[in-house]
Amino acid sequence: MVTGGAGFIGSNLCEHLLEHDNKVICLDNFSTGRTQNIQHLFGNPNFKLIVGDIRNLADCHKAAAGVDYILHEAALGSVPRSINDPIMSNDVNVSGFLNMLVAARDAKVKKFVYAASSSTYGDSETLPKEEETIGRPLSPYAVTKYINELYADIFYRTYGLNTIGLRYFNVFGRKQDTNGAYAAVIPKFVMKLMQHESPLINGDGSYSRDFTYIDNVIQMNVLAILTENPEAVNTVYNTACGDRTTLKELVNYLKFFLSKYDSKIANVQLVYGPNRIGDIPHSLANIDKAKLLLGYDPQFSVQQGLSEAVKWYWENLK
Numbered sequence: 001m002v003t004g005g006a007g008f009i010g011s012n013l014c015e016h017l018l019e020h021d022n023k024v025i026c027l028d029n030f031s032t033g034r035t036q037n038i039q040h041l042f043g044n045p046n047f048k049l050i051v052g053d054i055r056n057l058a059d060c061h062k063a064a065a066g067v068d069y070i071l072h073e074a075a076l077g078s079v080p081r082s083i084n085d086p087i088m089s090n091d092v093n094v095s096g097f098l099n100m101l102v103a104a105r106d107a108k109v110k111k112f113v114y115a116a117s118s119s120t121y122g123d124s125e126t127l128p129k130e131e132e133t134i135g136r137p138l139s140p141y142a143v144t145k146y147i148n149e150l151y152a153d154i155f156y157r158t159y160g161l162n163t164i165g166l167r168y169f170n171v172f173g174r175k176q177d178t179n180g181a182y183a184a185v186i187p188k189f190v191m192k193l194m195q196h197e198s199p200l201i202n203g204d205g206s207y208s209r210d211f212t213y214i215d216n217v218i219q220m221n222v223l224a225i226l227t228e229n230p231e232a233v234n235t236v237y238n239t240a241c242g243d244r245t246t247l248k249e250l251v252n253y254l255k256f257f258l259s260k261y262d263s264k265i266a267n268v269q270l271v272y273g274p275n276r277i278g279d280i281p282h283s284l285a286n287i288d289k290a291k292l293l294l295g296y297d298p299q300f301s302v303q304q305g306l307s308e309a310v311k312w313y314w315e316n317l318k
């Protein structure tokens with residue numbers, strides 16, 4: 001069962017699991033998810049959509065009944081959204097998460113794999129980020145994601161529920177939403193560039209991130225489901241590429257790949273603005289733990305992923 005299965009990461013997971021002959025239940029309330037992400041799956045007899053809300057325990061119980069594995073992706077993403085409405089972010093990301101843990105426990109699922117976040121590293125200046133060293137959260141969103149890890153650990157120790165948290169680092173790729181105030185940086189920049197408009201860079205462009213292509217994230221979810229190594233369960237993993245790219249480099253890669261489709265994009269100028277509240281200067285993951293305990297072997301570098309993502313946006317949104 002995939003919660004948030006109509007969203008960016010969740011819909012890619014549903015698609016991948018169905019392609020590999022699994023039965024998939026998708027639970028989503030379509031608050032940020034979209035029908036178009038999953039409508040091609042509606043005719044598949046192995047796919048079932050439950051429109052419901054993780055803030056409603058009955059919906060969680062209904063979706064989890066008879067399920068072997070839960071991939072919990074449903075949440076309200078975005079640091080700025082959580083700063084604008086911390087109560088809503090907490091309701092979905094903390095109370096909704098707790099409901100899903102209770103439903104997973106009651107349904108006796110084999111494993112509960114959940115979307116954690118690199119934001120949990122907060123103000124820690126250590127680079128690269130290693131799982132055991134975190135700082136203080138820098139936003140309400142980061143608090144919610146850290147609380148998820150604490151609850152997952154308690155559900156293992158109290159009720160014996162097997163959990164794995166995947167701390168995603170700036171995921172990007174096909175189906176990521178380009179619209180709205182809370183869109184992520186890569187789809188936002190791609191849309192601007194396709195319209196020959198200047199993307200706004202917060203700060204001087206030197207801030208860096210470990211941008212992670214969706215197929216690497218899918219691999220981590222599958223490995224987390226499949227692992228039978230007792231030492232690999234009931235813990236968290238950096239889910240990243242293990243490489244960092246500055247915002248300025250990122251825009252230049254995007255311009256390069258997009259200009260293969262439209263040469264005018266190479267001439268679009270960049271615009272710089274102030275830094276955003278809650279943004280850390282640099283983020284880079286150490287992915288050794290995932291390699292060692294799960295056998296993670298990311299197949300897409302940032303450049304390869306960007307090339308794929310740009311192709312998808314060009315073919316689907318231009």
Ligand SMILES: NC(=O)c1ccc[n+]([C@@H]2O[C@H](COP(=O)([O-])OP(=O)(O)OC[C@H]3O[C@@H](n4cnc5c(N)ncnc54)[C@H](O)[C@@H]3O)[C@@H](O)[C@H]2O)c1
Nearest residue numbers: 004006007008009029031032033053054074075115168171
């Ligand atoms: N995209 C990233 O870079 C990134 C980084 C770190 C962590 N994450 C986490 O990964 C997960 C998936 O993120 P995404 O980028 O795919 O976001 P998304 O917004 O595309 O997907 C989230 C999905 O959850 C659904 N949802 C939200 N509230 C719900 C509710 N109350 N009940 C049922 N469904 C609900 C939405 O409709 C949407 O389909 C989230 O938990 C997010 O916090 C994402």
